[in-house]
Amino acid sequence: MTTFSMYSASVPVFKQILNSLLAILDKAEAHAAEKKIDPAALLQFRLFPDMLPFTRQIQIACDFAKGAAARLGGLDVPSYEDNEVSFADLKARIAKTLAYIDSVPQDAIAGSEGRAITTGSGEKTKHFTGQTYLFHYALPHFFFHATTAYDILRHNGLDIGKKNFIGTY
Numbered sequence: 725m726t727t728f729s730m731y732s733a734s735v736p737v738f739k740q741i742l743n744s745l746l747a748i749l750d751k752a753e754a755h756a757a758e759k760k761i762d763p764a765a766l767l768q769f770r771l772f773p774d775m776l777p778f779t780r781q782i783q784i785a786c787d788f789a790k791g792a793a794a795r796l797g798g799l800d801v802p803s804y805e806d807n808e809v810s811f812a813d814l815k816a817r818i819a820k821t822l823a824y825i826d827s828v829p830q831d832a833i834a835g836s837e838g839r840a841i842t843t844g845s846g847e848k849t850k851h852f853t854g855q856t857y858l859f860h861y862a863l864p865h866f867f868f869h870a871t872t873a874y875d876i877l878r879h880n881g882l883d884i885g886k887k888n889f890i891g892t893y
Contacts, residue, residue, distance in 0.1 A: 729833075729834060730796055730833050730834065730835070730836045730837055730854060730855070730858065731796075731830045731833040731834060733858060733859075734792055734793065734796060734833065734858055734862075734863075735793055735825050735826075735828065735830075735833065736893070737863070738789035738792070738793065738821075738825055738866065739822060739825065739826075740890075740891050740892070740893045741785075741866070741867070741870050741889075741891065742785070742786070742789060742818050742821060742822055742870075743822070743891055743892075744888060744889055744890065744891030745782065745785070745818055745870060745873065745874075746815055746818050746819070747888065747891065748873075748874065748877060748882075748884055748888055748889070749782075749811050749814055749815050749818070750815075751877075751882060751883075751884060751888070752766060752811060752877050752882055753811040753812075755877075755881070755882050755883075756811075759881070761880075763810060763811060764809075766778060766876070766877065766880055767779045767809070767810070767811070767814075769876050769879075769880060770876070771872065771875060771876060771879060775872070776872075777876075778873055778876045778877070779808055779809075779814065780806070781869045781870075781872045781873035781876065782808070782814045782817065782818070782869075782873050783804075783806050783808065783814075783817065784865070784869040785866055785869040785870040785873065786804070786817050786818060786820075786821040787804070788862050788865045788866035788869065789821050789825055789866055790802060790804075790821050790824050790825060791843075791862065792857070792858060792862035792863075792866070793824065793825040793828045793833070794824075794828065795839075795841045795843075795854075795857065795862075796828075796832075796833045796836040796839065796841075796854055796857075796858065797828040797829065797832035797833045797836070798832055798836070798839065799828065799832065802824060804817065804820065804821075836854035836855075837853065837854050837855040838853050838854060838855070839853065839854040840852075840853065841853070841854055841857040843857075843861070870889075871889070874888075874889050
């Protein structure tokens with residue numbers, strides 16, 4: 725019988741979707757080349773003027789994955805520069821995020837349900853327990869940004885579907 729753990733509810737979920745995003749980025753790069761679309765047009769596309777562009781959606785999805793793994797593991801959250809300007813750069817960021825979350829020991833995340841977690845600063849400071857943080861903050865934000873990145877590419881004609889987003893587990 726498999727038991728629930730904070731690790732199994734976090735790191736493998738992040739890995740599944742981040743790996744899907746890597747495959748989708750490969751498809752997006754090929755799509756842009758085939759259709760002779762300037763990659764910057766896709767990288768900077770936003771679904772609506774007040775939404776963040778594709779590149780930023782990927783950056784934030786990565787930030788939530790590494791941030792959740794670090795916070796749940798009681799570790800400092802690594803800081804990544806937001807300087808990606810190409811599909812290759814975004815793939816490298818996802819790969820770096822995957823390597824980081826793989827480096828967080830499963831034992832460090834085990835039992836983090838009640839760990840005190842604080843995010844933000846000043847008026848934006850939020851306090852959570854580990855379980856509330858994961859289920860009501862980190863995962864919803866991660867999925868929002870990953871889904872928005874998918875939606876931007878789908879909107880721009882990329883032939884992808886739900887199976888591409890969900891990937892394999």
